[in-house]
Amino acid sequence: MRRPGPPGWESGRVDTQAAPPSTRLHRVALLATSTMTGFGIASWITRTPSVRADLGASIEAMGFVLFGLSIGSMLGILGAGVLLRRIGPKPLILAGGALPVVGTLLVGLLAPAQVAAGVWAGLFLIGFGAGIAEIGLNVEAAAVERVIAKPVVPVLHACFSLGSVAGGIVGIAMTAARTPVVVHLPIAAGVMAALALTAALTIRPMPRPADDPAPASVPDPAGSRRSVITLQLALIAVITLAMAFAEGAASDWLPLLMTTDHDAPEVLGSLVFTGFALAMLIGRSAGTPLVMRFGRGAVVRACGIVGLVGVLAVVVSPTPIVTAAAAVVWGLGIALGFPLAVSAAGDHPTDGDRRVSVVATAGYVAFLVGPPALGFLGEHLGLRLAMLVPAVLLAVTVVVARAAGVQRSAA
Numbered sequence: 001m002r003r004p005g006p007p008g009w010e011s012g013r014v015d016t017q018a019a020p021p022s023t024r025l026h027r028v029a030l031l032a033t034s035t036m037t038g039f040g041i042a043s044w045i046t047r048t049p050s051v052r053a054d055l056g057a058s059i060e061a062m063g064f065v066l067f068g069l070s071i072g073s074m075l076g077i078l079g080a081g082v083l084l085r086r087i088g089p090k091p092l093i094l095a096g097g098a099l100p101v102v103g104t105l106l107v108g109l110l111a112p113a114q115v116a117a118g119v120w121a122g123l124f125l126i127g128f129g130a131g132i133a134e135i136g137l138n139v140e141a142a143a144v145e146r147v148i149a150k151p152v153v154p155v156l157h158a159c160f161s162l163g164s165v166a167g168g169i170v171g172i173a174m175t176a177a178r179t180p181v182v183v184h185l186p187i188a189a190g191v192m193a194a195l196a197l198t199a200a201l202t203i204r205p206m207p208r209p210a211d212d213p214a215p216a217s218v219p220d221p222a223g224s225r226r227s228v229i230t231l232q233l234a235l236i237a238v239i240t241l242a243m244a245f246a247e248g249a250a251s252d253w254l255p256l257l258m259t260t261d262h263d264a265p266e267v268l269g270s271l272v273f274t275g276f277a278l279a280m281l282i283g284r285s286a287g288t289p290l291v292m293r294f295g296r297g298a299v300v301r302a303c304g305i306v307g308l309v310g311v312l313a314v315v316v317s318p319t320p321i322v323t324a325a326a327a328v329v330w331g332l333g334i335a336l337g338f339p340l341a342v343s344a345a346g347d348h349p350t351d352g353d354r355r356v357s358v359v360a361t362a363g364y365v366a367f368l369v370g371p372p373a374l375g376f377l378g379e380h381l382g383l384r385l386a387m388l389v390p391a392v393l394l395a396v397t398v399v400v401a402r403a404a405g406v407q408r409s410a411a
Helices: 024-047 048-055 059-087 089-110 116-148 153-176 183-202 233-263 266-294 297-318 320-334 336-344 352-379 389-405
Strands: none
Touching: 024 048, 024 089, 024 116, 024 153, 024 183, 048 059, 048 116, 048 183, 059 089, 059 116, 059 320, 059 352, 089 116, 089 183, 116 153, 116 336, 116 352, 153 183, 153 266, 183 297, 233 266, 233 297, 233 320, 233 336, 233 352, 233 389, 266 297, 266 320, 266 336, 297 320, 297 336, 297 389, 320 336, 336 389, 352 389
8 A cells, every 4th residue: 555645756655554663774784885885985086186196106097097097987886787686786785885995995905015017906895885886775765765765876886975975084184184095994894794794784675676577368477587778767867967967077177177267276176175074964964854855856946957057057157256156056956956866767667776777877988988078178178168968958957857756556
C-alpha cells in the first residue's frame, strides 16, 4: 500500500510501516562514505604541488601521474553499472570506502620516495574507488527515499561537500604549516579509514521490490534485460549532465579564471573556489524543506534559473569582487540540481536502481569530460566566454525541469 506524501516527490513508495528499523543506521553508512570521499579528494588536491615537488616531476611527467586519477574515475563510473547488476550496491559502497584509503596512503608514502608509478597507482585507486562508490551511494540513497518518503540524496551530496570543505581547510592548514606529505596524507587516510569503518559497521541495504512480472498473455522474452530508457529518463539524464557539467566547470576553472581574466592573486582564486564549495554545501543542506514544500520539478527549475544567473554574471563580470559574488550564486543555484535529478530517476517502483545508475553515470561522465573540453574552448575564446557552454546547458534544464517532478506509479 502506498500513501500520499509531499507534492511532486514520491511515486510508487513502499509503505513506511514496512521500513526496516535499520534505516537510520543505513543512512549513517551512506553519509559517512560520502563524507569520506569528499575529504579524501580534497586532501589530495590541496597537496598536489607538494607531491610534484617530492617527485621532482616536470609538468609533463606530473600530467602522466594525474592521469591515474582520471583513468580510475572513468573506469569506476563506467564499470559500476555492470558491477551493480552483478553484485549489488553494498560491495560497491564498501570497496568505494576502502580503496581511496589505500590510495591516499600510497600517495603519502611513495611520493617522498619518488616512486611515480606508485603515486599513479594510488591515484588510480582513489579515482576507481570514488567512481564506484558514487554510483552505489546514489542508487542506495534513492532506495532509502522510496522507503521513508523523504529526501536523502540531497543530504548525501551535502555530506560530500562537507567532506570537501573539511579536507580543503585541513589541507590548506597543513600546507601553511609546511607539514610534509608523508605526515599529512597518512593522517588523512586514518580519518578516512575511521569513516569507512563506520560505514562498514552500519550498512544495511534496503530491500528491493521484485520486478513486475509480465502478464501471462504477453511473455517478456527480454526479462530483466529490458531497457529502462524512456523519454522522461532521458530528460532527467540531461538535467544531471548539465548540473554536473556546471559543477565541474566551476571546480576546475574558477580559480584560473580569476588569475587569468582578472589578474587576481592565487589566494583569491582559491578563496573564490572555497566560497563556491561552501555555497554548494549550504544549498544542499538547506534544500530539503524547499523540496518537501514545492516539489522536485519546481526546485530543479529554480536551480537552473539561479545557476544560469550566476554563470552569466561570471561571464560579464568587470571585477574580481563581482566574480566572487557571482560564483556564490552559481554554487547556490546548482547545489540541488544533480541530487534531485538522481532522486527523480530512482522514483520508480521496480526499476529505480537501474534508472539511477543510468543518470548518475551520465552526470559523472560530464563532470570528468566537460572541464577539459572547456579548457580547449578557453584556449581559443577565453575562459569567460567558454563558460557560456554551462550557461546554455543550465538554460536547457529550466525547459525540461518538469521531468524531474513527473510521478510514475506501478500498475
